[in-house]
Amino acid sequence: MPLVRISLMKGKPDEFVGQKVGEVVYQAMVDTINVPAKDHFQIITDHDSNTLIYDPTYLDIQRTPGIIVIQITLNEGLTVELKKLLYQTIAERLHREIDVRREDDFINLVEVKKENWSFGNGIAQYA
Amino acid sequence: MPLVRISLMKGKPDEFVGQKVGEVVYQAMVDTINVPAKDHFQIITDHDSNTLIYDPTYLDIQRTPGIIVIQITLNEGLTVELKKLLYQTIAERLHREIDVRREDDFINLVEVKKENWSFGNGIAQYA
């Protein structure tokens, strides 16, 4: 159900960094906000500094070109506490597992109703 | 008013498959949920298997690299029945008209208020 869009700079040494980020985000959602196993759908785009624009100091957080913008469309209804836990878990694991600076995570949630998804066969599986 | 984002794998034999998908989605919206004629705005992105991530069996639906992810931003207020009709119509027509497997449609709706659009000239035409 979550549809995750991940945007990051290209030119990283490992071409699979986008996928690794995606796996960490997916597992964090399973472990914190009850996303079902296998509910893993993501769109990753690579950018250069002309097309991924960020402020390097907004809110006194020091960002680098290692910034990763994660926009997650998911069902509405999470508590504020669960959202906070999700952000914290993503940031901790991206840092621990693939060495992403904690300052370089940008996360945004877009909430929709449960009938706003079809996972195939033209059926609204969650409605 | 709907803004449609379509993501699919590149390397298909026909380079216009994205456009054809878009035309089917557009016409399905006109015919089922009362989208006005000519209200046709879409952004299509091609991906490889490293950047379009999907689970091949979630909800026991067998997906292939032919997966098409369709995210539609549109005005709020559709009934659940109309949303279901839209999904069904898109899946049936993509299958019949351009041979997309029904299992390979992934559709998500993001709803917004009617004043959240400007179609040009800096005016909120629907407000």
Place this chain on the structure above:
Amino acid sequence: MPLVRISLMKGKPDEFVGQKVGEVVYQAMVDTINVPAKDHFQIITDHDSNTLIYDPTYLDIQRTPGIIVIQITLNEGLTVELKKLLYQTIAERLHREIDVRREDDFINLVEVKKENWSFGNGIAQYA
């Protein structure tokens, strides 16, 4: 807080047109809807006519390949009047500052709750 996605045709004479559009949109948000200074995060994608689809006359507005699709995810709660002022300001400035036709602006807002953002360090800074 606003996350801005800008989609435009490639092949423009100036490769930085996307960034210039982004700067105008950012400044318009600061000046009209109270977006904080430095809150500047944008994702820009270039397209060709096969992947950026628009109707050239919908609502009797004459659009050209110079079309710019701007989708802004931001906090909910703006009045209709402020949204109108934002659209008008973006269109006027894009025209005046970088010669974008007013008819070629397509703007869409997606609204989210204030706790739906993390700007780094895994913290929900606005919650």
